[in-house]
Amino acid sequence: MPRIDLRSDTVTHPTPAMRRAMADAELGDDVFGDDPTVNALEERAAALLGKEAGLFVASGTMGNLVAQMPTWTGARRRSPAPRATW
Numbered sequence: 001m002p003r004i005d006l007r008s009d010t011v012t013h014p015t016p017a018m019r020r021a022m023a024d025a026e027l028g029d030d031v032f033g034d035d036p037t038v039n040a041l042e043e044r045a046a047a048l049l050g051k052e053a054g055l056f057v058a059s060g061t062m063g064n065l066v067a068q069m070p071t072w073t074g075a076r077r078r079s080p081a082p083r084a085t086w
């Protein structure tokens, strides 16, 4: 299988250098903002995209939920009887 397969992020295989980088990464508790690797990744992503901050999530499903949550909570705050947005 080729190293880069753009059908999905889940079918691309990491190179040996990528595996080494993962194994050697500095670790910490991201809940407390103490993971230097996650902090660096979030800062780099924010800078690349011209955003104030970045947020790393550990799965695609988590990303989908985080993206939807402001819609749900915003709808609740605007009206005591929230209208469905989906």
Ligand SMILES: Cc1ncc(COP(=O)(O)O)c(C=O)c1O
Binding pocket: 008, 009, 010, 058, 059, 060, 061, 062, 064
């Ligand atoms: C938009 C989207 N949602 C969900 C998933 C599922 O990801 P996971 O198995 O990491 O939750 C993917 C996987 O690539 C995705 O692209």
